[in-house]
Amino acid sequence: xxxxxxxxxxxxxxFSKAATxxxxxVCESILAESTGGxxxxxxxxxxxxx
Numbered sequence: 001x002x003x004x005x006x007x008x009x010x011x012x013x014x015f016s017k018a019a020t021x022x023x024x025x026v027c028e029s030i031l032a033e034s035t036g037g038x039x040x041x042x043x044x045x046x047x048x049x050x
Contacts, residue, residue: 003031003043011046015039 004011008027014024018039022032032039 001041001048003041003045004046005029005031005043013018013049016048 002011002018004012005024005027007029008024010024010026012025012031014032015041016038018032018034020034023030024031031043032041
């Protein structure tokens with residue numbers, strides 16, 4: 001899925017089932033937290049990619 005960082009506005013592609021915490025490549029804020037299944041998305045979801 002494509003998400004937008006709420007802190008710096010960077011757009012980044014991430015997996016919805018992330019095994020580790022996903023950080024923004026620009027400001028390093030957490031975009032998604034690992035929960036063992038689907039990740040808890042903390043950023044704004046722009047679109048779901050196939």
